[in-house]
Amino acid sequence: DELISQIAAGEVVERPASAVRELVDNALDAGATQITVRLLAGGVRLIAVEDDGVGIPPEELPVALRRHATSKITNLHDLEAVSTMGFRGEALAAIASVSETALLSRTQDQANGFLLDARSGELRPAARSRGTTVEVKELFFSTPARRKFLKTDATELAHCVEAVRRHALARPDVGFAIWHEGKLVEQWRATLDRADIDNADKHQEALGRRLADVLGADFIEESVAVQFKLGNATVSGRAGLPDAARSRADQQFCYVNGRFVRDKVLTHAARSAYEDVLHGQKQPVYALFVEIDPLRVDVNVHPTKIEVRFRDSREVHQAVRHAVENALAVPRA
Numbered sequence: 001d002e003l004i005s006q007i008a009a010g011e012v013v014e015r016p017a018s019a020v021r022e023l024v025d026n027a028l029d030a031g032a033t034q035i036t037v038r039l040l041a042g043g044v045r046l047i048a049v050e051d052d053g054v055g056i057p058p059e060e061l062p063v064a065l066r067r068h069a070t071s072k073i074t075n076l077h078d079l080e081a082v083s084t085m086g087f088r089g090e091a092l093a094a095i096a097s098v099s100e101t102a103l104l105s106r107t108q109d110q111a112n113g114f115l116l117d118a119r120s121g122e123l124r125p126a127a128r129s130r131g132t133t134v135e136v137k138e139l140f141f142s143t144p145a146r147r148k149f150l151k152t153d154a155t156e157l158a159h160c161v162e163a164v165r166r167h168a169l170a171r172p173d174v175g176f177a178i179w180h181e182g183k184l185v186e187q188w189r190a191t192l193d194r195a196d197i198d199n200a201d202k203h204q205e206a207l208g209r210r211l212a213d214v215l216g217a218d219f220i221e222e223s224v225a226v227q228f229k230l231g232n233a234t235v236s237g238r239a240g241l242p243d244a245a246r247s248r249a250d251q252q253f254c255y256v257n258g259r260f261v262r263d264k265v266l267t268h269a270a271r272s273a274y275e276d277v278l279h280g281q282k283q284p285v286y287a288l289f290v291e292i293d294p295l296r297v298d299v300n301v302h303p304t305k306i307e308v309r310f311r312d313s314r315e316v317h318q319a320v321r322h323a324v325e326n327a328l329a330v331p332r333a
């Protein structure tokens with residue numbers, strides 16, 4: 001059983017950044033407004049993700065670590081229309097099987113927090129304000145083959161930061177901080193009040209500020225707002241003007257229903273929109289958010305949930321392409 005869970009873990013946790021992504025997903029699912037990530041040695045020695053979300057009641061702490069234990073979906077119908085970041089109930093179990101994991105959590109109606117040591121199963125009271133801290137130590141200590149594939153601390157750290165950056169772009173209502181070896185590496189403050197989360201104008205404005213914080217202040221000047229609806233798909237975000245194009249290809253962010261994805265349909269659509277305005281090897285900069293009926297997209301394609309499959313990919317392609325083309329044709333405000 002230990003072996004099986006370690007094999008399964010390999011699919012979910014490839015490197016520290018994969019654990020960071022899963023833990024931040026969980027914090028967001030728990031309704032956190034502030035998420036702090038602390039790392040040692042690029043995340044290999046320690047990943048601690050701290051949130052101010054709803055917390056986990058003590059009796060559910062051991063359950064959270066069990067494989068295929070999820071509090072987020074209860075039946076197959078839910079799986080077809082999943083709205084949370086997590087739903088497979090695999091991440092914590094996978095992470096715990098290849099590290100020394102501890103959960104520290106407190107819910108609203110508890111007088112104190114509880115700490116669960118995954119290894120020993122020991123559960124004891126511990127001080128904590130409302131929320132959860134997941135501590136992952138010595139990742140891959142029991143799977144040396146996997147550990148050997150890790151790159152330098154600096155490279156692993158860069159991947160961890162990238163994982164948080166992807167979340168940060170999608171959630172201007174949440175503050176993020178990343179610490180490495182006791183030093184603050186990145187900090188993005190919340191730019192949107194929770195109360196305004198459904199206000200489209202305020203959301204767009206906050207997103208602009210967050211994009212500027214994450215991608216550089218220039219990006220606001222050098223980009224245009226994207227807002228477009230076609231059929232079942234709504235596309236929003238910001239598209240960098242041709243002048244803002246970079247030689248690097250790592251500033252392209254696509255989201256489907258709030259989830260960062262790597263998807264050929266989306267990147268190809270964006271690429272085609274830039275085709276006539278971008279020359280040479282330059283790469284466009286953009287952050288595009290596709291909202292689509294959850295029944296029309298399958299997010300359960302891959303354990304890491306980074307790939308999706310659209311029911312009607314032609315429609316989505318067209319929506320994204322037209323969205324970006326329209327945006328680029330609009331003169332700068």
Ligand code: ADP
Pocket residue numbers: 022026027030051053054055056064065069070071072085086087088089090091092093132
């Ligand atoms: P999933 O997110 O797919 O449900 P996980 O293995 O990532 O599975 O997490 C298992 C369960 O643990 C979640 O369903 C949730 O109930 C609980 N959990 C994990 N992290 C947190 C957190 N930061 N705050 C509150 N609950 C959490």
Ligand code: MG
Pocket residue numbers: 022025026085086087089091092
């Ligand atoms: Mg999860």
